[in-house]
Amino acid sequence: MAFDPRREDYQRLALRYAQSLPKGNPVAAAKAFTDFGRRFARDRDTLPQSDADRAFHLVAVAAEIIDYQLPFSSEDRADALINRGRDLLDEAISLDPKCHDAIRMRASRVSPSFDAQFTFLQEGADEVLASCQAVRDAVPNDGDDERIALGRDIALRPYRRWMAALAEEALICGRNRSCIETGERLLQQDPSDQADVRFTLALAYAKLEDEASLDALAKRYGAIVPSRPADDAWMGIARLALAHKAHDMSLARQLLEHLIAVYPGCASALITQTELPDGVFARLAVPPYSEDELILAVSEATVLLQEGDDKSGRGVLGSWVARTTAKLYPEALAEAQELSAPYYQQGKKGTQDGDAS
Amino acid sequence: MNGREELVLRCAQRRREKIGTLSDEGFAELCLAVRENPAAFVDSPEQASFATLVGALDAFHRAGADDDLLDDEEFRAARERRLQTLSAACDQALSQDGGCLDAQLVQVLAADLDPDDRLDALLEIEAKADEANELTLGSTGDAWDDVFTRPRLRLWDAIARTCLAGGRYRMALDVSRGLMAASPKDQVGGRLTAALALARLEDEEGFNELDARLAGRENSWLNLGRTILLYKLGRMNAARRALRGYGELCEGAAYALLRPTFVEIYLPDRPEVPAGGFEEATFAVHEAEPIIADVPDFIAWTDAFPWFHASGEAYAEENGYDW
Numbered sequence: 001m002a003f004d005p006r007r008e009d010y011q012r013l014a015l016r017y018a019q020s021l022p023k024g025n026p027v028a029a030a031k032a033f034t035d036f037g038r039r040f041a042r043d044r045d046t047l048p049q050s051d052a053d054r055a056f057h058l059v060a061v062a063a064e065i066i067d068y069q070l071p072f073s074s075e076d077r078a079d080a081l082i083n084r085g086r087d088l089l090d091e092a093i094s095l096d097p098k099c100h101d102a103i104r105m106r107a108s109r110v111s112p113s114f115d116a117q118f119t120f121l122q123e124g125a126d127e128v129l130a131s132c133q134a135v136r137d138a139v140p141n142d143g144d145d146e147r148i149a150l151g152r153d154i155a156l157r158p159y160r161r162w163m164a165a166l167a168e169e170a171l172i173c174g175r176n177r178s179c180i181e182t183g184e185r186l187l188q189q190d191p192s193d194q195a196d197v198r199f200t201l202a203l204a205y206a207k208l209e210d211e212a213s214l215d216a217l218a219k220r221y222g223a224i225v226p227s228r229p230a231d232d233a234w235m236g237i238a239r240l241a242l243a244h245k246a247h248d249m250s251l252a253r254q255l256l257e258h259l260i261a262v263y264p265g266c267a268s269a270l271i272t273q274t275e276l277p278d279g280v281f282a283r284l285a286v287p288p289y290s291e292d293e294l295i296l297a298v299s300e301a302t303v304l305l306q307e308g309d310d311k312s313g314r315g316v317l318g319s320w321v322a323r324t325t326a327k328l329y330p331e332a333l334a335e336a337q338e339l340s341a342p343y344y345q346q347g348k349k350g351t352q353d354g355d356a357s
Numbered sequence: 358m359n360g361r362e363e364l365v366l367r368c369a370q371r372r373r374e375k376i377g378t379l380s381d382e383g384f385a386e387l388c389l390a391v392r393e394n395p396a397a398f399v400d401s402p403e404q405a406s407f408a409t410l411v412g413a414l415d416a417f418h419r420a421g422a423d424d425d426l427l428d429d430e431e432f433r434a435a436r437e438r439r440l441q442t443l444s445a446a447c448d449q450a451l452s453q454d455g456g457c458l459d460a461q462l463v464q465v466l467a468a469d470l471d472p473d474d475r476l477d478a479l480l481e482i483e484a485k486a487d488e489a490n491e492l493t494l495g496s497t498g499d500a501w502d503d504v505f506t507r508p509r510l511r512l513w514d515a516i517a518r519t520c521l522a523g524g525r526y527r528m529a530l531d532v533s534r535g536l537m538a539a540s541p542k543d544q545v546g547g548r549l550t551a552a553l554a555l556a557r558l559e560d561e562e563g564f565n566e567l568d569a570r571l572a573g574r575e576n577s578w579l580n581l582g583r584t585i586l587l588y589k590l591g592r593m594n595a596a597r598r599a600l601r602g603y604g605e606l607c608e609g610a611a612y613a614l615l616r617p618t619f620v621e622i623y624l625p626d627r628p629e630v631p632a633g634g635f636e637e638a639t640f641a642v643h644e645a646e647p648i649i650a651d652v653p654d655f656i657a658w659t660d661a662f663p664w665f666h667a668s669g670e671a672y673a674e675e676n677g678y679d680w
Contacts, residue, residue: 113654113657114653114654115654115657115658122591172653173652173653173654174589174651174652174653174655175589175590175591175652176559176589177559177589177590178590178591208558208559209526209527209558244524244525245524245525245526245527245528246525246527246528247476247480247520247525247528303651304524307524307647307650307651308472308522308523308524308647309472309522309523309646309647310471310472311471312471315524316471316472316473316522316523316524317524319471319473320473
């Protein structure tokens with residue numbers, strides 16, 4: 001389950017609201033709750049909330065703008081969106097100096113390099129954990145187990161996002177051991193893997209060509225909530241990368257076909273191999289097995305696809321995947337060609353510029 | 358590969374086999390005689406084929422001597438032509454003796470293929486060679502000592518480096534280790550490829566083992582590999598010291614890393630260069646390029662050390678290179 005900022009915003013206020021209701025009067029409580037949805041949508045300032053809740057609301061709005069609107073905006077609108085996102089995050093931090101999501105997101109916009117962002121996240125990790133644990137321990141015990149559990153869970157989410165971002169940043173920086181250490185620490189803390197950090201881990205294990213650890217990771221899918229088999233695109237790409245790296249080309253081909261079968265009708269994403277900016281709040285929330293999920297996984301797998309000394313500039317594995325997919329699924333190639341200039345026709349057609357992404 | 362010298366050894370070796378028994382002194386004298394006039398001792402298709410290849414490789418390198426004077430487009434065209442000429446010479450060598458492994462190897466390399474295709478072609482050659490002759494250590498315990506098994510070691514070396522260029526680091530490591538086992542002297546340099554693969558795989562234990570085996574034999578591959586490894590592991594102070602080791606070992610090492618230049622395909626193996634010279638650093642950086650590209654902020658990190666930057670700049674100034 002990916003992090004959905006809107007939903008989390010709603011959960012925070014609903015929890016606060018529930019705690020404010022008079023105890024021992026179920027009829028009044030039910031009535032009050034029908035009121036909540038309306039007030040949340042139209043008049044949220046009238047709902048009980050802390051500065052941390054207000055700050056998180058601003059984070060949710062900023063996430064919407066930066067992660068979901070900015071990548072699809074026109075260039076002239078982009079600056080306005082960037083400024084608005086920045087202002088929201090600044091305001092969130094002024095409301096709640098311990099709003100780790102806002103602090104992290106702001107840093108990702110201003111860090112001068114991957115390494116700088118990696119170091120920032122790494123140095124902050126322990127403090128964020130301590131801070132989130134303190135919030136968790138302060139969740140009031142109102143006698144409702146479900147509410148307490150949710151409150152505690154929400155308290156730890158900023159830490160999980162911090163760690164997931166650190167793992168992703170480490171992967172991008174080429175620090176695969178560090179990525180694995182971070183991801184494993186997070187997975188230990190949250191075996192249900194709310195942050196889907198196992199996806200990042202799968203790529204890091206493939207980078208280190210560590211098949212045994214990748215197998216061990218697949219076994220831990222049993223603890224994932226909501227449950228999901230180990231056939232997601234990240235795992236699929238990691239496995240086919242391992243086969244390609246071991247020069248077991250027929251296995252690599254089989255695994256590619258399997259991946260395409262798991263994401264039916266989405267093969268063109270394996271030809272275009274679009275690189276997307278990473279979500280600054282968290283990995284974008286997309287439906288499992290959707291085309292968007294495959295696009296996201298392929299984008300994150302750039303570290304595997306674009307490696308090696310390949311003349312096309314797409315990397316050795318990247319070219320092999322694109323070429324093989326195009327051969328196996330001509331209709332996917334046609335679709336990819338409609339979307340953008342296919343890489344193999346570059347040079348032949350002087351009028352096409354830019355690469356396939 | 359010192360082709361001329363290997364041709365001499367090959368001819369002398371075959372002659373010795375014909376003669377039957379020959380003392381070591383006798384063999385040394387025979388070698389002198391062959392060195393005087395190798396052509397007179399080329400008496401089989403096997404040696405004729407090898408001689409053709411050696412001549413073609415010499416011609417290839419001679420023809421590239423004036424490349425510095427060409428602009429990019431002219432250079433590309435001239436290089437293309439040279440590689441085609443070389444490939445045609447390989448055809449000729451193979452028509453003399455289809456089993457000439459070096460000619461097969463050079464022909465594949467001269468085609469300048471992408472790593473996947475190159476690896477396929479090299480593995481095909483290796484499979485056939487293995488079918489004909491399983492590689493053994495020979496009587497001395499080092500396959501290099503038999504001049505007729507050297508092509509095989511060069512082939513393995515090319516396979517290992519092609520694996521490295523193709524993102525197949527564990528395979529590169531396995532092949533390099535096989536190479537070091539077959540030839541502990543490691544004239545072809547399996548340890549160099551191994552050092553880079555271990556750095557990329559962030560395998561500190563493996564790297565230290567290799568380092569211990571090569572105790573005292575520092576070189577640019579090892580030093581650059583160690584720097585990358587420690588950087589990847591986040592041990593930045595140790596990485597800084599390793600960078601200093603890299604920078605100080607070879608002349609112009611900083612320049613080689615900060616301003617990488619085009620390096621011609623190795624035909625068929627890593628050119629022999631004086632230890633501690635600029636070329637050593639250039640070759641190490643060239644081979645490490647795919648690994649360096651995988652650590653996006655690595656170059657900027659090295660460049661941010663004033664002493665490293667200044668060292669690169671000073672080398673450029675001294676030699677009249679652009680900076």
